[in-house]
Amino acid sequence: MTRTTALLTDHYELTMLQAALAGGTAERRCVFELFSRSLPDGRRYGVVAGVGRALDALEAFRFDQESLDALDGVVDEPTLAWLSAYRFSGDVQGYGEGETYFPGSPLLVVEASFAEAVLLETVLLSIYNHDSAIAAAASRMTRAAGDRPCIEMGSRRTHEEAAVAAARAAYVAGFEATSNLAARHRWGVPSTGTSAHSFTLLHDTEADAFRVQVDSLGVGTTLLVDTYDVAEAVRLGVEVAGTGLGAVRLDSGDLGVLAHQVREQLDSLGAHDTRIVVTSDLDEYAIAGLGAAPVDGYGVGTQLVTGSGHPTCGMVYKLVAREDSRGEMEPVAKRSSKKASFGGRKWAHRHLGTDGYAEAEVVGTGPAPDPGPRSRDLLVPLVRAGEVVGREPLADARARHLASREELPLAAQSMSRGEPVLPTRRVDPTTGG
Template identity: 70%
Template structure:
């Protein structure tokens, strides 16, 4: 949910974050300087790159991570944690530093999307809410990026609100916009984030009228000739004829929501042109994904509406991000790398510094991660991490337009093979420097 409602995000978390905090306060480790990193061990199967989204929402969530009277009373009455822990939580304000990949940036296996440096207590509390936001929003943006790349210059509209949780729909609209969608059907997303909205009518509007002619006449009279008429309720050819008869050659668009979309688009285009409606656009919907959009690239389609496949990440509804402690203060006040030892879930200890290695012509070649120290830039490369929070104060907030532009630039850097929708390995490799 957007934090503009003023609601605390503190209980959007797992209980073990608080029980760990209690035990760490008891042991004295709570205030030990620590570094956590949020990263993917791999990309979703077959994907060649991912897209970072949710950064702005995460920053809002950090600012709203406060334990007020209601939150504290629940924890106390349910005996979730003890009184010393409640005292700590009552005064909780994140006071550390955070660096991260900015919104819209592409990412690869082990990219340190967020680096959180503070006390153990401060940082561990943020784990669940940060993962929740990043895993959802980045899954949507990664799918949306493939769809907009497949669509080329044709606009893509997000219309998946009815296929997901009501507040997830708002976040999905935001993430899709970052990755190049031009508009959303969701009005809350317009209120919260200023995303352009679009929408005209559904089949029920046609069916509630006595005839399709009555429905089209009412819609054109109320919304103007530039409206979009849904033409597949009964007979498409007849609906197109009626629509142009009522609105004239200035009819804005027709929408096809069923059938063989490519074949129908050709037929409707020919009919519109024959009727003199040469500028009337054809919009197609009906469970589209990136593969269906690519398959329509040669058809006379002017725009796409995407719902279910977008808000479910087109088969990958989460990114598999993790949030791990990678360094902590030792007895001599130095940061030392730490990592879980596991053959199946590999983590690399030590604070990471990320650099995107580019060729002289600006093509991405590798993701270079320095362990414990920054990576040397050879002159063509660029640093990926930017400051997001400094001493507890958000410094990395930016507009969605900035994020959209960044995504276009970052995606354009990738080798051409990144455009392929077939399953493959990450388009660039990840290399560690200073890790043994």
């Protein structure tokens, strides 16, 4: 049983609810949209992640007695009574998990009463902003790594629960495995790991440490070879494990130079199949920089879990249409200049060129046109009348990401800063724009 997510919420969602209940406007039918006005500075594409977690959070969004007691002093009695029966009964459509996105892409379209929909704002944004930031960084890293596997090992550098979500998001964006055991347990992400410097230091000698490790974990294990002297450790490793040694790990120093030296040494010792894994402060640039070095895998920590410079996305959750006092649905939008939004319920298509590569993100209001043979409809049903219908295996999200990334123009492969690789075209039937 998942714990309730109801308190993972901002205070003002509850006070707005109280006021709207008292004012008779809480039941107005509304459309909220979760989207991003821009990508993080310099990024070419975004990656939607957290969809599966958001659906779980929505389902677990119930006010049990403990939650209601916790709201004593926050809202009044009628509001508490209303909350005790809270259950989301609306509809949600959204981009599939792993899909790439662009400024203005309607990542979630939530239709329900104001009261039901406004309460979900904080937890939906928390999940989408965090998980998508990790996935965007992960996607750049797995692209830079090409065919070589990336392993997520950043748990210790981020909040202990964020770590689990980060491992999951990295897997969606192409990482092969994680060090995080909770991600293995909860989400089935493959986990991996062998030993740290403390294990070597625990033993009287490095040789003792290697023997103990190989005896217990087998010759296929990965030996950490940079506690004292790398060349001596590599020699010892092959002496202890034989030429069938699985891998050696380098966690410090000039990784490119070391990898060449270690590869040469391993080959000279006959350990041709022993892999070299590197793990020190890597990001997508360092991974790409090691492209010519004889490296067989990348372990990525800090830079992955902190989004490689962009630890959060700028996603927002905005009211874009609502029923007015006559019962008519009406598009609405804030009118301040900098944060202006685009009112009305959206549809979204990815338009493809004749070469099969994506050409534009087409986002419109009004009735969605048929996408036709050269466009994909980007919105999939996630919740219908309160029932979650969009759950899928994590492998599907992973496959969707790889396919969506492949479809992007070649500029998406560039790690350098630049504009989003697709323009977002807005289609508004009222202006013909």
